[in-house]
Amino acid sequence: HGPYQPHEPGYGLYQPGYSPYDDQIPDPKSRMLAIQNAKAFLLKSSTTSGLNLYDHLASMLTKILDEQPTNAVDIIENISKDVKWAQFQKKMDTLRDEHEILPTFEAAEKRKALFLKANGEGDEELEEEIGESPLPNVMETAFYFEQAGIGLSKDESYHIFLALKKLISVQPIQTCRFWGKILGLEMNYIIAEVQYHEGEEEEETEEVIEEGGKGMGEVEDEDEKKEKEDEPPKSTYKPPPVIPKEENGTGANKYVYFVCNEPGKPWVKLPPVTPAQIVCARKIKKFFTGRLDAPIVSFPPFPGNEANYLRAQIARISAATHISPIGFYQFAEEEGDEEEEGGGGRDTYEENPDFQPPSVAEMADSLSTWVHHGQSILEQVCC
Amino acid sequence: SLNCVEWSLLPPATEEMVAQAEQLKGRFQGDPSFEYEYTEINAGDAERLFEDGKEPMIKEESRLVATIEQIDRAVGIIPRGAFVKTPLGSVCENRNFEGLSLTEAKKLSSYFHFTEPVNLKNKTLLEKADLDPSTDFLDSLEHDIPQGSWTVQLEKGGTVVVLRSLLWLGLTFYHVPMTKQYGYVYFGTGEKNLDLPFML
Numbered sequence: 001h002g003p004y005q006p007h008e009p010g011y012g013l014y015q016p017g018y019s020p021y022d023d024q025i026p027d028p029k030s031r032m033l034a035i036q037n038a039k040a041f042l043l044k045s046s047t048t049s050g051l052n053l054y055d056h057l058a059s060m061l062t063k064i065l066d067e068q069p070t071n072a073v074d075i076i077e078n079i080s081k082d083v084k085w086a087q088f089q090k091k092m093d094t095l096r097d098e099h100e101i102l103p104t105f106e107a108a109e110k111r112k113a114l115f116l117k118a119n120g121e122g123d124e125e126l127e128e129e130i131g132e133s134p135l136p137n138v139m140e141t142a143f144y145f146e147q148a149g150i151g152l153s154k155d156e157s158y159h160i161f162l163a164l165k166k167l168i169s170v171q172p173i174q175t176c177r178f179w180g181k182i183l184g185l186e187m188n189y190i191i192a193e194v195q196y197h198e199g200e201e202e203e204e205t206e207e208v209i210e211e212g213g214k215g216m217g218e219v220e221d222e223d224e225k226k227e228k229e230d231e232p233p234k235s236t237y238k239p240p241p242v243i244p245k246e247e248n249g250t251g252a253n254k255y256v257y258f259v260c261n262e263p264g265k266p267w268v269k270l271p272p273v274t275p276a277q278i279v280c281a282r283k284i285k286k287f288f289t290g291r292l293d294a295p296i297v298s299f300p301p302f303p304g305n306e307a308n309y310l311r312a313q314i315a316r317i318s319a320a321t322h323i324s325p326i327g328f329y330q331f332a333e334e335e336g337d338e339e340e341e342g343g344g345g346r347d348t349y350e351e352n353p354d355f356q357p358p359s360v361a362e363m364a365d366s367l368s369t370w371v372h373h374g375q376s377i378l379e380q381v382c383c
Numbered sequence: 384s385l386n387c388v389e390w391s392l393l394p395p396a397t398e399e400m401v402a403q404a405e406q407l408k409g410r411f412q413g414d415p416s417f418e419y420e421y422t423e424i425n426a427g428d429a430e431r432l433f434e435d436g437k438e439p440m441i442k443e444e445s446r447l448v449a450t451i452e453q454i455d456r457a458v459g460i461i462p463r464g465a466f467v468k469t470p471l472g473s474v475c476e477n478r479n480f481e482g483l484s485l486t487e488a489k490k491l492s493s494y495f496h497f498t499e500p501v502n503l504k505n506k507t508l509l510e511k512a513d514l515d516p517s518t519d520f521l522d523s524l525e526h527d528i529p530q531g532s533w534t535v536q537l538e539k540g541g542t543v544v545v546l547r548s549l550l551w552l553g554l555t556f557y558h559v560p561m562t563k564q565y566g567y568v569y570f571g572t573g574e575k576n577l578d579l580p581f582m583l
Contacts, residue, residue: 155539
């Protein structure tokens with residue numbers, strides 16, 4: 001046997017005077033050579049990835065000894081994978097990933113509009129309006145509710161505040177209040193309760209009445225035709241008279257409500273509510289989907305789509321639950337005319353400047369210190 | 384606890400407690416020692432109960448325990464991959480769980496009920512072949528009846544995914560994708576929403 005070449009299996013083990021088949025323990029020199037061989041094997045670079053096992057094991061052991069995880073043997077494969085993955089920070093790629101637009105970024109873009117001022121002209125007008133700003137202090141009320149244990153996160157409250165500010169700059173609004181948030185299946189609703197300046201929004205109702213008139217005309221024509229063709233016995237069923245809708249600005253339609261799905265999205269005005277809708281809303285129980293045009297499939301069939309159902313629920317909630325401490329509001333100074341009209345004069349109330357709040361203990365003990373300041377909806381749905 | 388200062392240990396739930404509590408309706412009173420009387424009992428049940436000599440009263444404490452157990456069992460959920468099953472059969476936390484990706488987080492199938500699986504054996508063989516036995520050993524939310532009893536929403540610009548249960552109103556589960564953070568919490572009246580199929 002000639003001197004073994006490095007690639008042959010016997011390399012390094014054979015020493016002159018000794019054969020590989022000796023049962024004796026090889027002497028230290030050969031053991032050192034065995035170790036060097038083993039190390040050389042480990043140092044051999046992989047042909048596919050350019051790493052070698054020796055370095056990989058070394059870095060893995062370093063990582064384990066640094067971090068000292070419990071039960072390292074159970075997660076050793078994952079540690080190995082992590083170490084290899086850590087190599088991926090190479091800058092050798094000449095290609096760069098296209099800058100991914102995260103959905104978070106897109107959402108932030110939408111909200112960005114809230115944070116910008118409307119336009120330069122707004123500055124002068126703001127100075128005049130500071131005296132009576134219809135804008136509610138959402139952050140302050142949110143703080144008080146948070147003390148009570150209810151509320152939205154600070155971020156969201158602030159976004160809502162900015163969205164309300166935008167709403168006010170767009171619509172001619174006298175008073176505005178953050179009414180609340182309703183959770184829906186796909187999206188949620190944020191609701192603002194608003195009162196217009198006098199005489200601002202009567203145009204819409206006139207249009208609706210005109211369209212209603214035309215619709216009636218067509219229906220009558222069809223009825224006449226049917227009577228001539230065949231005459232099935234006419235039923236004597238007369239539907240109960242349709243309860244007239246309340247005028248905008250009074251009763252259940254006293255306030256106008258705007259909704260949006262998220263702060264940053266445009267505000268949509270909800271249509272005024274009709275008594276038929278409230279009657280039906282009392283009988284059904286449905287989740288909101290978050291889309292205002294969604295149909296409500298229910299029994300008894302609800303006259304309208306989700307926007308109407310939402311408005312009806314808001315009306316019921318407001319009428320039943322808006323309360324204030326007794327004495328906080330007082331009726332406006334009555335003139336002689338209002339007394340003659342009878343009950344119709346009690347629509348307006350204003351804050352009582354002489355209000356002395358009773359102590360907290362008194363208010364928490366009995367319910368008699370609280371009163372409804374809205375008008376409740378009666379059975380037949382007039383106020 | 385009633386005031387977050389003094390805490391009392393609740394007894395573990397038994398099947399009997401759960402069965403009794405299911406018959407009670409209405410809100411909780413707030414007093415753990417309040418006793419409910421059965422108002423509607425079948426004739427059969429009444430006979431059984433009176434035979435034993437026990438009166439059909441159930442304390443609010445047991446009702447509370449049973450409700451907690453029911454909620455956990457029905458709607459306690461975890462993201463896929465958070466827990467793994469070892470070959471020995473025990474379930475333990477996956478220390479390498481790094482969160483779901485954003486696309487995965489929006490899908491109901493990436494969340495599992497954290498209780499004994501009920502539907503797993505009913506799947507077809509084809510589906511079973513795709514399952515990874517170490518992570519897919521629980522029921523997924525996809526097949527919950529009725530369809531659509533969970534709502535998935537992205538909050539905070541898409542950084543947090545929030546699941547809300549419609550069966551137990553008030554159960555909220557959150558998860559921040561690509562991180563290890565998830566959890567669920569219940570704020571509610573403790574009543575099962577039996578009107579769910581009509582409300583969808």
